[in-house]
Amino acid sequence: MITYRLDYDWHPDEAEEKLMFEAFGKIVEEREKGVAGYYHLPEDSKLLEAETRAYLSSNETLRECETIVVVGIGGSSLGTKAVDAMLRHKFPEAKRLLFLENPDPVDLNEKFSRIEKEKSLFIVVSKSGTTIETMSIFKALIARFGLDLAGGDRSRVIVITDEGSALCSYADHHGLKAYTIPENVGGRFSVLSAVGIVPLTLAGYDTCSILEGASGMVRRFFDGREKHLEKKAAFIATHNDIYRMNVLFVYASCLEAFTRWYVQLWAESLGKIDAKGQRIGLTPIGQIGPLDQHSFLQLIMEGARDKSVTFLKIADFENDLRIPDISLENIEKTDYINARTFNELINAECDATLQSVSEEGIPVDLITFDKVSPGNVGEIIVYYELLTSLVGAMLDIDTYNQPGVERGKNILMNKFAKDS
Amino acid sequence: MITYRLDYDWHPDEAEEKLMFEAFGKIVEEREKGVAGYYHLPEDSKLLEAETRAYLSSNETLRECETIVVVGIGGSSLGTKAVDAMLRHKFPEAKRLLFLENPDPVDLNEKFSRIEKEKSLFIVVSKSGTTIETMSIFKALIARFGLDLAGGDRSRVIVITDEGSALCSYADHHGLKAYTIPENVGGRFSVLSAVGIVPLTLAGYDTCSILEGASGMVRRFFDGREKHLEKKAAFIATHNDIYRMNVLFVYASCLEAFTRWYVQLWAESLGKIDAKGQRIGLTPIGQIGPLDQHSFLQLIMEGARDKSVTFLKIADFENDLRIPDISLENIEKTDYINARTFNELINAECDATLQSVSEEGIPVDLITFDKVSPGNVGEIIVYYELLTSLVGAMLDIDTYNQPGVERGKNILMNKFAKDS
Numbered sequence: 001m002i003t004y005r006l007d008y009d010w011h012p013d014e015a016e017e018k019l020m021f022e023a024f025g026k027i028v029e030e031r032e033k034g035v036a037g038y039y040h041l042p043e044d045s046k047l048l049e050a051e052t053r054a055y056l057s058s059n060e061t062l063r064e065c066e067t068i069v070v071v072g073i074g075g076s077s078l079g080t081k082a083v084d085a086m087l088r089h090k091f092p093e094a095k096r097l098l099f100l101e102n103p104d105p106v107d108l109n110e111k112f113s114r115i116e117k118e119k120s121l122f123i124v125v126s127k128s129g130t131t132i133e134t135m136s137i138f139k140a141l142i143a144r145f146g147l148d149l150a151g152g153d154r155s156r157v158i159v160i161t162d163e164g165s166a167l168c169s170y171a172d173h174h175g176l177k178a179y180t181i182p183e184n185v186g187g188r189f190s191v192l193s194a195v196g197i198v199p200l201t202l203a204g205y206d207t208c209s210i211l212e213g214a215s216g217m218v219r220r221f222f223d224g225r226e227k228h229l230e231k232k233a234a235f236i237a238t239h240n241d242i243y244r245m246n247v248l249f250v251y252a253s254c255l256e257a258f259t260r261w262y263v264q265l266w267a268e269s270l271g272k273i274d275a276k277g278q279r280i281g282l283t284p285i286g287q288i289g290p291l292d293q294h295s296f297l298q299l300i301m302e303g304a305r306d307k308s309v310t311f312l313k314i315a316d317f318e319n320d321l322r323i324p325d326i327s328l329e330n331i332e333k334t335d336y337i338n339a340r341t342f343n344e345l346i347n348a349e350c351d352a353t354l355q356s357v358s359e360e361g362i363p364v365d366l367i368t369f370d371k372v373s374p375g376n377v378g379e380i381i382v383y384y385e386l387l388t389s390l391v392g393a394m395l396d397i398d399t400y401n402q403p404g405v406e407r408g409k410n411i412l413m414n415k416f417a418k419d420s
Numbered sequence: 421m422i423t424y425r426l427d428y429d430w431h432p433d434e435a436e437e438k439l440m441f442e443a444f445g446k447i448v449e450e451r452e453k454g455v456a457g458y459y460h461l462p463e464d465s466k467l468l469e470a471e472t473r474a475y476l477s478s479n480e481t482l483r484e485c486e487t488i489v490v491v492g493i494g495g496s497s498l499g500t501k502a503v504d505a506m507l508r509h510k511f512p513e514a515k516r517l518l519f520l521e522n523p524d525p526v527d528l529n530e531k532f533s534r535i536e537k538e539k540s541l542f543i544v545v546s547k548s549g550t551t552i553e554t555m556s557i558f559k560a561l562i563a564r565f566g567l568d569l570a571g572g573d574r575s576r577v578i579v580i581t582d583e584g585s586a587l588c589s590y591a592d593h594h595g596l597k598a599y600t601i602p603e604n605v606g607g608r609f610s611v612l613s614a615v616g617i618v619p620l621t622l623a624g625y626d627t628c629s630i631l632e633g634a635s636g637m638v639r640r641f642f643d644g645r646e647k648h649l650e651k652k653a654a655f656i657a658t659h660n661d662i663y664r665m666n667v668l669f670v671y672a673s674c675l676e677a678f679t680r681w682y683v684q685l686w687a688e689s690l691g692k693i694d695a696k697g698q699r700i701g702l703t704p705i706g707q708i709g710p711l712d713q714h715s716f717l718q719l720i721m722e723g724a725r726d727k728s729v730t731f732l733k734i735a736d737f738e739n740d741l742r743i744p745d746i747s748l749e750n751i752e753k754t755d756y757i758n759a760r761t762f763n764e765l766i767n768a769e770c771d772a773t774l775q776s777v778s779e780e781g782i783p784v785d786l787i788t789f790d791k792v793s794p795g796n797v798g799e800i801i802v803y804y805e806l807l808t809s810l811v812g813a814m815l816d817i818d819t820y821n822q823p824g825v826e827r828g829k830n831i832l833m834n835k836f837a838k839d840s
Contacts, residue, residue, distance in 0.1 A: 074714025089526050102711045103769075105739040105762035106509050107673035133710055135754040136743045136765060143744035169750035187714075244664070244726060245703065253527035264715035271719025281723020283665065285705065290553055291522045293825060294494025294607075295684035299691025301824030303701020306664060319525040323556045324563040330589035334555040336836045342525035345556060349523075352831035359827070404721030405713060407779070411772035416756045 001370045002379055004228045007354075008235055008363045016238055020230040023393040028222065030389065036400055037184035038385055041192040042215035042378065048179070048194060049208055052201040055177070061155045062202060065121045067096045067114075070199050071141065072125030073133045075187020076160075077101050078261040079381070080196045085257035086377050087205055094204040100141075103133045108140065117145040117156070123199050125160045127187050129167030132412070149174045160194045186400050188265045189385055192378070206374040213378030221386055229383070232365060233390035236308065240282055240395065243308040243363060247300065251289040251313040251350040254372065259286025262384055269388045271404070272397040280395050290349040297353065301360055308363040313350045316371045317343045421790045422799055424648045427774075428655055428783045436658055440650040443813040448642065450809065456820055457604035458805055461612040462635035462798065468599070468614060469628055472621040475597070481575045482622060485541045487516045487534075490619050491561065492545030493553045495607020496580075497521050498681040499801070500616045505677035506797050507625055514624040520561075523553045528560065537565040537576070543619050545580045547607050549587030552832070569594045580614045606820050608685045609805055612798070626794045633798030641806055649803070652785060653810035656728065660702055660815065663728040663783060667720065671709040671733040671770040674792065679706025682804055689808045691824070692817040700815050710769040717773065721780055728783040733770045736791045737763045 012020065031039040056062050070077055077099050084097045100111060122141060126134045147153045154176060161167040163180040171178035179194035190196070192214055201207045220226050236246065246266065248259050266284035274280050287296050289311075300307055325339040337345055358364045367383075369376045392399030432440060451459040476482050490497055497519050504517045520531060542561060546554045567573045574596060581587040583600040591598035599614035610616070612634055621627045640646050656666065666686065668679050686704035694700050707716050709731075720727055745759040757765055778784045787803075789796045812819030 073711060078715070089530065102673050102708065103762050103765050104671075104673040105737050105741040105766070108762060109739060109741055110509065130751060130753050132754055132757060132765075135748070135751055136757055136762070139744045139746050139748070139758075140741065140762075142746060166751045166753060170748050173749045244724065251524075253522050253524040260715075267716045267719035267723075271721070271723030273722050279722060279724050281719055281726060283703075283705070283719060283723070283726075285703070288522065291493060293828065295498070295680075296687045297828070298822045298824040299687035299701055299703060301691070301827075302693050302699060303687075303691030303703070304664065304699050306701065306703075317525050319529060321525040321529055321560065324559045326559050326562060328555070328559070328590050329593045331550060331555055331586045333550050333586060334552055336833060337552060337556055338559075340836070342523050342528060342556070342560075345523050345552075346525070348832055348835050349828075352835060353828045355831050356828040402718045404718040407721075408713065408717070408769075408773045408776040411775050412768055413756060415768050415772060416760070 002376055002383070003368045005366045005368070006228055006232055006235075007358055007365055010235055010363075012231065012234055016234050019238070019394055020234045023233065023390050024230060026393040027386070027389055031222075034184050036186075036189065036389065037182040038189040038192070039218060041185065042211050042218050042382065045192055045194075045197050045211055046208070048197055049201055049211060052198050056202055059155060062121055064119070065095065065156075066119040067098055067116070067121070068199055068203055069098050069100060069115060069120050069122045069141070070125060071100045071122065071134055071137050072195075073101045073131060074264060075190055076125035076127065076131070076134065076195060078188075078257075078264050079191025080199050082258040082261040083191065083196060083200055083205070083210070083377055084203070086254050086372060087374060089254065090372060091205055095202070097199060097203055100137050101133075103136055108137065112144055115145070117147070117153075121156055121158065121202065122147070123158045123160060124167065125195055126167055127162050127165070127181055127190070129161045129165030129170070132409075149176070158198065160198060188268050189400075191261070191381060209374035210378035213373075213375030214382040215378070216375075217379045217382040217386070229386055230390060233387055233394060235363065236282065237391050237394035239308070239363075240280065243306060244281065245283040245285055245307040247285045247287055247296075247307050247309045249287045249289050249292070249309055249311050249353070251311065251346055252317070253288065255312060256286070256288050258380070259288070262286060265384060265388055268402050269392055269399045270395070270397070275396045280397055282391070289353060290346065293349065293353055300357060300362065305362065309357055310365050310367065311350055311354050312367045312369075313347055314369045314372055315347070318371055319343060422796055422803070423788045425786045425788070426648055426652055426655075427778055427785055430655055430783075432651065432654055436654050439658070439814055440654045443653065443810050444650060446813040447806070447809055451642075454604050456606075456609065456809065457602040458609040458612065459638060461605065462631050462638050462802065465612055465617050465631055466628070468617055469621055469631060472618050476622055479575060482541055484539070485515065485576075486539045487518055487536070487541070488619055488623055489518045489520060489535060489540050489542045489561075490545060491520045491542065491554055491557050492615075493521045493551060494684060495610055496545035496547065496551070496554065496615060498608075498677075498684050499611025500619050502678040502681040503611065503616060503620055503625070503630065503797055504623070506674050506792060507794060509674065510792060511625055515622070517619060517623055520557050521553075523556055528557065532564055535565070537567070537573075541576055541578065541622065542567070543578045543580060544587065545615055546587055547582050547585070547601055547610070549581045549585030549590070552829075569596070578618065580618060608688055609820075611681070611801060629794035630798035633793075633795030634802040635798070636795075637799045637802040637806070649806055650810060653807055653814060655783065656702065657811050657814035659728070659783075660700065663726060664701065665703040665705055665727040667705045667707055667716075667727050667729045669707045669709050669712070669729055669731050669773070671731065671766055672737070673708065675732060676706070676708050678800075679708070682706060685804060685808055688822050689812055689819045690815065690817070695816045700817055702811070709773060710766060713769065713773055720777055720782065725782065729777055730785050730787065731770055731774050732787045732789075733767055734789045734792055735767070738791055739763060
């Protein structure tokens with residue numbers, strides 16, 4: 001279970017109520033017309049999950065592999081990485097996931113040295129099928145590990161891409177196992193499609209419960225039972241010129257990768273030119289508590305009032321590690337926390353920081369997981385996707401494209417075309 | 421060697437030249453009067469480095485340990501972590517550094533399980549000596565590993581703290597080896613003091629060259645031979661109401677931890693109320709290229725014009741990993757990069773992204789390492805410290821305090837005092 005608490009002292013007026021009503025209508029329409037396909041994933045991917053599980057039990061190579069190497073970048077890896085990081089400690093038996101994302105030679109070399117072909121499955125993920133970083137790394141893997149795709153290594157490679165993409169044709173050519181991504185599901189909204197569900201299911205995570213949690217949130221939202229979402233979106237959208245940044249302050253180390261997924265989702269979806277030609281830019285920032293209380297907090301407290309802050313905490317870490325009841329000579333000042341659990345300490349720090357930020361007049365809200373569970377992971381993913389769609393609808397921008405990244409790709413290609 | 425290139429089409433007018441001149445004067449005064457002590461560290465720490473090396477060779481326990489466990493948070497760990505991450509691949513023989521920072525019970529348990537007392541050295545770092553997270557983790561270590569500080573384990577524990585702090589008295593009480601931090605060196609400026617130099621030297625890094633690189637930058641700056649620093653600071657300070665965020669986009673995975681150090685340095689130093697009572701908030705954001713081209717770049721390109729971007733790249737990764745000259749059926753479109761090195765690819769991506777961002781009219785500058793080396797690591801640390809001091813001087817704020825984080829600490833303490 002997840003609870004959501006808005007601490008804003010803000011009450012939408014009539015125009016703002018209308019904005020919320022219309023945005024909800026737009027989302028309903030997006031779902032019905034298929035403008036964005038992610039709304040259907042929690043239900044549609046249940047079949048995929050079952051099919052993947054069946055494939056796993058029928059395929060000895062997969063069952064025996066210890067590492068799943070995921071080759072992908074951006075939306076093709078961030079969501080899977082986030083789920084893996086959140087759930088790893090609850091699934092100690094899950095196969096290791098190794099992500100090859102960045103085309104940094106030192107980083108790649110180091111990761112290559114940790115791969116044993118005979119114990120690995122390689123999953124290549126690219127929506128377009130021609131992502132330059134991903135395909136370059138895939139080629140390097142083929143060469144380094146002598147992957148024989150015409151023969152014995154065919155069962156070690158899985159491809160996840162758009163129907164009809166170049167990578168899809170490549171998979172057909174070699175008879176590789178391929179999963180497709182619905183065309184109307186963008187990379188940053190794709191974690192509950194094959195992009196995340198296939199590697200996570202093969203690794204051994206309870207993806208069925210992840211989808212259940214996600215599905216429940218979608219159902220309740222469209223039934224009008226998650227009204228806090230619309231209110232939060234409306235606050236953010238109507239204050240976007242004042243609170244230009246949203247800080248997601250997570251109080252658990254296992255949520256760090258989730259903040260990276262959130263940054264992509266938010267930045268690529270909401271950094272846009274709106275229907276009137278105006279540049280909108282809601283900047284997402286991920287922070288880890290209490291770590292970043294010793295870093296970024298000062299800026300939140302005393303810097304310009306241009307941020308809203310979302311705190312995310314886990315009520316029960318299901319871990320009783322305790323601060324021993326020891327008094328250290330001359331450091332007795334710190335004994336007030338003795339005999340408490342670290343669970344109590346970290347959450348008290350979250351509460352104290354939230355209170356101090358809120359008392360400064362900075363808008364805060366709090367999301368609380370009862371505990372870390374696959375269901376909660378599914379729910380929080382859809383919560384953020386819905387929030388993003390709502391804010392985008394209210395700002396009158398195209399939430400689902402990313403035209404701003406094309407120019408750099410063209411410059412890159414021309415650079416090499418000219419050289420050769 | 422590091423080169424610095426400012427791509428701003430901006431020429432300071434007379435008033436701005438005066439601002440630069442005065443800020444430089446203020447920094448000279450800070451150094452002379454000891455307002456900030458970090459200017460002297462590159463020279464002063466050379467003795468410390470030599471002494472630490474001597475201590476290492478005289479102490480068998482230290483020499484034989486394989487892991488150095490650093491217990492510290494914020495300024496007590498971020499700098500050391502950044503240097504370790506940057507130089508790790510150049511010093512494969514360096515002892516493993518394990519950082520215990522966050523009081524997250526799941527994270528701590530996982531890290532505890534990777535510690536073998538007999539092969540470990542424990543370094544407790546806290547400027548005040550009463551940091552609640554650090555002292556709580558230290559107590560948990562004592563209990564978990566049965567550290568006998570009255571007897572045999574005394575040589576396994578080192579303390580780094582302010583002269584006269586509670587932790588310093590504790591170390592005296594037990595006869596533990598202790599290193600002190602100059603009082604006028606704040607946590608976020610302390611990486612070249614004992615805080616970073618002791619663990620890095622004991623691990624086996626070439627800290628002597630790190631200090632040399634840092635020292636060279638300090639000398640050239642005060643000799644007036646690094647004028648680009650003042651110009652960059654002046655641009656940032658005089659445009660702080662427009663470009664409220666500075667994005668540090670690093671094109672190397674090994675620089676990720678460095679962006680976290682930069683975020684603390686910038687946020688805690690420059691998120692302040694100025695002499696006129698106005699809230700100043702220059703927000704630092706770290707991004708990893710090319711990874712975040714698939715995430716944050718869209719927002720930079722099309723979002724509000726509220727960011728300046730610093731690109732940081734490494735000309736020579738000293739690694740010849742190559743994209744094989746393989747053509748994959750139906751994916752021939754990606755062959756333009758075949759037979760090139762990943763080194764070429766990642767840097768071409770940096771150049772292409774810089775160009776596309778710059779063509780949008782967003783202010784950019786470029787920092788280029790000729791390669792990763794201890795000297796360059798030392799130089800870039802001091803470069804950012806000096807830049808921070810200059811911007812702070814120009815904005816007329818106290819760069820070296822952090823009053824905004826005290827309230828949360830008090831709320832936390834009261835919370836527990838009330839309960840018990």
